[in-house]
Amino acid sequence: QSALTQPPSASGSPGQSVTISCTGTSSDVGGYNYVSWYQQHPGKAPKLIIYEVSKRPSGVPDRFSGSRSGNTASLTVSGLQAEDEADYYCSSYAGSNKGVFGGGTKLTVL
């Protein structure tokens, strides 16, 4: 199970949009509609913000959106706000009950 590939860092100014990529293979990201994204603030547990590629759990602002093209999934944060500064992780179903995470991206709001 190889980790999914994410850029280590991303940044944007308040109000701007930023997109974080997550690249896997046809055995995970490209093979199932079960890509999810998690937001983690320092010292806190991760929080689910996108599931099944593009769905948002109740309570997650619509500034967060997900998409996928082939073996690469993307998380877009629109209208950046200070509280969006956090680590973001993608994850994909990899068969049975297996999961695989990306290495994480640190989002900085300038």
Added chain:
Amino acid sequence: EVQLVESGGGLVQPGRSLRLSCAASGFTFDDYAMHWVRQVPGKGLEWVSGISWNSGRIDYADSVKGRFTVSRDNAKNSLYLQMNSLRVEDTALYYCAKDLKYSGSTFEYWGQGTLVTVSS
């Protein structure tokens, strides 16, 4: 309100064993798959193990296969992780996570974690 409370972490010597527990409440426990995910402080997330709602499907990361055993007791709303032959590299914060479904790997809710430190 969904609550997941992990316990059982601590300091242990290499080669020894430890058993983690996760007490769940606020949802119908036996309707959902459950997982263990770990995180070395300051590093990324690593999926460790997953178990379906009825324990019929169980999976492990290659890094722990043969050493860790996941189980659940639906009558007690509890998830467990038996960790044997612990290694220094198993040192991490271990999270219990509820799946979105009865089987799969979408981590809908997370506990606050229990810290496992493997050191001589």
